[in-house]
Amino acid sequence: MNAVIRWDDLELISEIVAGGTLSEAARRLGVDQTTAARRLGRIEARLEAALFDRIDRRLRPTPLLRTILPRLTAMAAVAEETDNHLRRLREEAAGSVRVSSVGLVHQVILGPALGSLAAANPDIEIDLMNEDRSVSFEGREADLAVRLGRGPEDNATIRRLGRLAFALYRPKAGANSDAIVAYGREYAEMPEAIALSALRPGARVAARSNHLDILVEAAASVGAEVMLPTLMGDADERFSEVEGTRGTAFRDVYRLAHPERGKAPAVRAVARWIDAEVSRRLER
Structure with missing residues (x-):
């Protein structure tokens, strides 16, 4: 032979x-x-x-x-x-993986990075759920979540990814120096809300909203200052950072995983992708 x-x-x-x-x-x-x-x-x-x-x-x-x-x-x-x-x-390693987070994370970090996930894992379908509330892992509402700060844990596995920095931003055109836009009063205890109150005590509040994207558009429209994550503010050419305000507030960012679903290969693959993409955009 x-x-x-x-x-x-x-x-x-x-x-x-x-x-x-x-x-x-x-x-x-x-x-x-x-x-x-x-x-x-x-x-x-x-x-x-x-x-x-x-x-x-x-x-x-x-x-x-x-x-x-x-x-x-x-x-x-x-x-x-x-x-x-x-x-x-x-x-x-195939199937759908549900990821819950706020719009900022999906819009600025995860959405633009989806190409790398799809290239490495073409059989995974990712469901990016825009949630302002903390979803329930016990209720199987999500497989993974990215949260700004610690919330109800639902026995989830948790990993800290870094810190999200905030700064005060002012519209480049038509700025109104005595006006600000802010979160609703029910969010007054958030670090960025506390920092805004300290930086602009007694300022006239032109508008309030519980959504960052609405606050940004309102600030641009009325010429008001707005407290934004630096990832978001730096990328918006309509705004300039108010000198000396960067890092006056921080939010810790955590990635959570469902205690059982988190063991599935597809969920682990998405978790690794989230950890890499989010961590590299944050401060340690």
């Missing part, structure tokens, strides 16, 4: 041994009989030896094949086990 049997030959040989005919082997493999016969002919030509004798219209292993058949059977079993294992891993 001047060649070895390849991995892709094992399946055909095994099916011929099991079925006894080329037609049966072809049926099991989902190919036509001519294709199966051609493949067997190429294998025997490479080996320069016959693997089957044709007896009573059935293919019987030759003495040569019977000698090596136990090894070939073991090799075929290993190949099948490996293929099944890879198939299970692919199935487990």
Whole structure:
């Protein structure tokens, strides 16, 4: 013999041994009989030896094949086990993963970085849920969450990713020096709200909202100052940072995972992606 049997030959040989005919082997493999016969002919030509004798219209292993058949059977079993294992891993790494966070994280960090996740994990469908509230992991409302600050944990696994810095920003055009826009009064205890009150005590509040994107548009429209995450404020060319206000407030950012779903390969893959993308945009 001047060649070895390849991995892709094992399946055909095994099916011929099991079925006894080329037609049966072809049926099991989902190919036509001519294709199966051609493949067997190429294998025997490479080996320069016959693997089957044709007896009573059935293919019987030759003495040569019977000698090596136990090894070939073991090799075929290993190949099948490996293929099944890879198939299970692919199935487990596929599917939909639900990620809950505030609009800032989805809009500024995760959304623009989706290409890297899709390239590495094309079978994962990610559901970016814009949530201002803390979702319930016990209620299976999300698989992963990115939160600004610690909230109800629901037995979730938690990892701190870094700090989100804030600064005061002023519109470049039509600035109204005595006006600010701010979060609703129910958010008065947030670090950025406390910092805004300290920086601009007694300032006239032109508008309030519980959503950053609304505050930004309101500030630009009325010429008011607004407290923003630096990731957001620096990227908006309509605003300039008020000198000396960077880092007057910080929010710790955490990634949470469902205690059971977090073990699934697809969820782990998305968690690693979130950790990398969010951490590199934050301060330590």
